[in-house]
Amino acid sequence: MTRLNYEEELNGPQLQAVSTLEGPVLIIAGAGSGKTRVITYRIARMLEKGIGQHAILALTFTNKAAREMESRVKEITGRKLRDLTVSTFHAFGVKVLREEIEVLGYRKNFSIYDETDRNRLIKESLRECRLASEGLDLYKLGQLFSGVKIGRLRWGEGGAEPQWEAVYREYQQGLKIYNALDFDDLLCLPIALFEEHPEILDKYHSRYRYIMVDEFQDTSLIQYRLLKLLALGRESGAGENGAGTMGANVCVVGDDDQSIYSWRGANYENLARFEEDFPGTLEIKLEQNYRSTTTILEAANGVISNNSNRKDKRLWSGNQGGRPIELCSPQTEEDEADFIAGQIKELRYRDKLRYDDFGVLVRTNSQFPSLEEVFLAENIPYRVSGGQSFFEREEIRDIISYLRVIANPDDDVNLLRIINTPRRGIGKAAIASLSELARKNHSSLWETLQRLRSGPGMLRARIQEAEGGQGNLFQDQGIRGNSAENSGGDSPVSSRGGYSSYGEVDGFITLIEGWRESILGKKGFSHLVRALVDSVDYWSYLVTEYKKNEKIARWKFGNIDYLIKGIETWERDGDNLDPSLYPWLQRISLVSRSDGGDSEEGQFKAGKVNLMTIHAAKGLEFPVVFIAGAEEGIIPHKRSLEDGQADSAAEGSQEINGAALEEERRLFYVAITRARDKLYISSCQKRRDRQELRDSSPSPFLEEIPPQLIEQHSEEDKIEASTEDFFSMMKERFR
DNA sequence: GAAGAGTAGATTTTT
């Protein structure tokens, strides 16, 4: 192993951070101050000192960050990392639950529900409670549930209207029956586990003797609780006296100025809380920026200094001077995209830059299309992170649903997705009857099906019984007006549904069972997935579904192929100890949009312009950065300021909006500080809102940049652009 | 049960 020369490669505070391995440490690391370097060197140092890999836990905020950290450590130490835990909080939760969840009454093959699954379940729960889901914002309801679950809200307080409590309970019950967890559970259940079973906590507490947390400003309260449990063990409940903290070797790294996830429960006050809970914390500030030019830093400082609630610090850079920040005010989004594309082409040639030296940052996903369109037209290779993820495409979800059901047949949400996809004659009516029956028995659909099948002829009778019995819940879409007498005289859903579906339902069960047998526990299952897709004849399904547009069918099939290839590469990875279905599912459940289809690492990601949301750009840097759409209503985003969460109680709202504005400013700050050498900011004069073109004014944040750093972009391009605009208008007209 | 027509609703950021 190569020995690192710490003294030479690190500055004073960095060195201190790397050398202080024992006791609690809080590192305030400004943007570009070598934070990643400090963390990775710190781990390297630990390994050098003979601390075992298994005793080290590094928690990050995104999977991407985790992967990157791991590979950097690997790189600088030249070691194999078999036993080092570098993961997100959520992934860590899964790791724990995978071992221990049975104590909590779940089975180990639990499913993990993402937003889509969760919305479906909420919808179903609403139906169970006889409430109409129409006109409701499922997303908001989900937020509410999440707030309650993580203990941020309580029923009857601030926006948590008690009427939803029943739905919430239904939702929770659904999860339990389906043996499924939502994202919050991944953190809450480990906490519950540790609190209720101290002996399990002991195990983890004594194992992870060195803990590090990156992007600490973005940790939520429950994440913090989890951290505290791990770090302090049984003592953590002991409270304020700080007993037992001496042994805690915890190092958290963060920057309050880069806290941009408060809408997700991030609470930068954890920084203050940490110092309280871990007495004797050594605080280290990293203020020297190695990334950006002075110009860019001054701009960033100018902006962020308008925030009131922050730890005092001032970034400075050794790279004096730097090129001015260029401001451009194109007419429309199209002009903006043209401008960006034009600059990229020019700079690439003039400054000999590669495409991947450019980062184009936007506030919202909806800004992508116009940019992409121009990049495509101009032949500029690009990649987007954010936007619709590969895993959210419906054909991919279908296949994954099959695999999830194979892993965990009780997962109703996914079972319902595929029970009639491809169509196999199990229609609404049959499903409604079955669901009704399952609900009565408090069991999952699968269990119900199994039970029905166990007696010959039973299925028919039971289904009939179910239909004859209570009014069918799947039919009345909630009550409207009459709550007492529901559904009343409506005609039955199709009294023949159950009868005619018997054979099909049976076939479906057999199908799933068959695949369960062949796939479960197999190391290397990608070829089986291929066979599965064949055996359900998904291809014919696509062809019939899209008979008007065969191209789409082909494209979708290509996606499936890509998915399977992805599994193959994952299986072949030498570091992968358990290449079977279950870990794969867990893994992809936690992969986010910004992680991209991760098989496009390495050679592919080079040579492409990076198009991403500002959120996704956190932690990254580019020689040249474009911030597109720096306009009022976009960068302090309209909706972010509108209603601060649930309560807009009279005077509270003022403050909440202030906080929201400050968060938007931090977001803008993050965007600026991604740039190394050159920063462009554009704000359109008009922007498309729905179909109408509306006037748009520059973001108020722009005025906070010291004017001497800014150079207005010359007008020539604008004229050029508008002639082009004219032509495209004419083309449109003659089409 | 499937296909097609029609309607409403929606546009913030993500593990």
Place this chain on the structure above:
DNA sequence: TCTACTCTTC
């Protein structure tokens, strides 16, 4: 404008 869901008809 576009999409996702519902309703209607065969």
